[in-house]
Amino acid sequence: MKKRFFRIVIFISIIVTADVVIGEICKELYLNSNNLAIAKIRYTFDSSNQDILIYGSSRAEHHYVPDILTQQTGMSCYNCGIGGQGLAFSFIQIEEMLKRQKPKLIILDISPNILTDSKSDEKLNVLKPYFYRDTIIQHALTGVSEFEKLKYFSTVYPYNGSIISILTSFIYFKKDMYKGYLPLDGKLIPSSVKILNVVTQLKVPDRQIYYLNRIIKICKSTNVELKLVVSPIYLKNNTDDYILEQIRRIAASNKVDFIDFSTDAKFFKDAPFFKDNLHLNSEGATEFSNKLAAEIGQVISSGNTMARL
């Protein structure tokens, strides 16, 4: 009996020790990782200090060229967009950033496909290493489930699913980043675009609306100017207008700028500017950033905070 008890204690001790030691190694590797997304999250949480900060999904990451915005507005700029992430992630990024700096302008890219992406919550898993940093992150990761929190007793679990990304980042670099902006090469083949002909009017999920309202609220409470921008789309789905109208109404009721480039004549159905239906290539991003910068410059100089396109 004693021997068995002793063996159980040893086994548990081995597990706990291995978990702590390997967890700490993972943490160290994570903090030094060159993986673009990991490095960017780290930077946007702890180090960004620019005047203009851009948030959103891959459409933010690939569409906004900070150097162009800086050139035309005279303000420093960083692109905090992360591929696949929705408004919950942007809210957490903004919330963490506002704890230590006050930018002059926040641009939040609004993407109809991300707003209705049923899997956007799963993509929040990239925040696992920051679980103990903030209760908002804990809530976003575990919902209201106390069961889920149990997993975080493990030191290794926060790095679940990211170990290969961390390790491979020491071997090779994917691409260079230009102040958070990731240019896309290649041109869209128009025949490859398939448009959803969904007749139903798609409602933006309450959870997304909740986080949008929180972003608006936190920006207002800290006196940081917020602009909601819909960057160009090659061809919109039938549901997109209805989705964007819901966001436009929220913006109007909160007196927040809503700038919609989704039907801008310069980009709409103009394949050479696009990599695919939802993403501008580097040429399109340059063109769009110039146009946006001119728009922002006008607004700033005229003091008009309800500009529309």
Added chain:
Amino acid sequence: MLFNSIHFFIFFIVVTPLYFLLPHKFRWMLLLGASCYFYMAFVPIYILILGFTIVIDYFAGILLENTEGKKRKYWLIASLVANIGVLAIFKYYNFLNTNLSELLNSFGYQNTIPNLSILLPIGLSFHTFQAMSYTIEVYRGNQKAERHFGIYSLYVMFYPQLVAGPIERPQNLIHQFHEKHYFDYERVLEGLKLMLWGLFMKLVIADRLSLYVNAVYNNAGQHSGKSLALATVFFAFQIYCDFAGYSNIAIGAARVMGFKLMTNFNRPYFSRSINEFWKRWHISLSTWFKDYLYITLGGNRVSIPRWYLNLFIVFVISGLWHGANWTFIIWGAVNGFYLVFAIVTEKPRKRFNQLIGLDRLPKLHNAIQILITFLLASFAWIFFRANNTQDAFMIVNKILLMGGSVYIDLDTILYSIAGIAFLVMIEFRREHDNHMGLPFKTNHWFKEQLAYTSLIILILMTGVFDGSQFIYFQF
């Protein structure tokens, strides 16, 4: 309730100690209550369907035992009709009605019978087949009718194997509920280790592979033949790890409490023929079909054409058992064809092997046989996994042409290859040693603990914790 959820983890650590603390005469109540809770965690109302078949089969069993002559057959038929009727309504009605509509449409008629708006109860085919095996065995005189309603209910509802098997036979399971199980440290440990290995197979291998497989198969039209071929090989391992992982957790959970469930998988991808594959894959279902359908049809004690037909019928019905979709029927038919083809070509193949001298190189011959069997099984899996028959034939076509470049999702591919390599290494060793037990069995205690610690760390580090369902739950 899913085995790969924290919910189940808490359920298990509450139910198991209570089981051992309770006096034997009350244990069935605990297990039955726990099983009801386990099942109701999915869609509570569907417990009524289970209740319906349990009541029917309980009384059918007693009536079968108390009756003699022709009447016995009527009671058996009544029980089978009730069970198959439930399956027909919940699983096959919409499929049949939709196909009827299409058939009538092609002749210019309209089918006015509406489809039903019902969800398929989780694990319906599993517990229905288990219930049917009870009445058949009582009818055949191999099993006494169970008079204790609670114990009979538990036979159908025992939570470890309720929703995805192994599909037990009454001779193996019912008597175990009457026996008193003592706490046995070694047995409990063995059960827990088996559960851990099952969890590893599911979370680390199957669910990682599913990321690539789903990305490719759900957009098959956009992907190249090479990507589809890779996804098909990945799916072969995904479905194995998903289902064998579930079975290991089920068998392990039962073993902790002292119950011995039947083996469901025996390293099927080391089979040297499709015939052998079906003796190693989903053994509880294969033997069910063999015992209750194949032999009833006459098995191989009939004319040769009829024998081939029997094999083919069994596999088509096995396909239909998996799902009400033409993809599953074709999958079953492909496997039936493999078996018949193997029998027909057995002699010419032997002669060919002698001619090229392969029979003098047994190791190489085995390796080639294993590879061919794996490729044949993987080819059939295309129909099992494809979203519809159109997709399936398009995928086959694309794979045969092998055009385009491979879709690279580097992280997922690396995780997947590492997972498969680890699995093959472990299974190869077990195959070589020819043992059915646990994967890390050594005489060195400390080494074994290190192996299981590594398994736990690997689960925490690379497992997919999105609470995804087991593939076979849908059946």
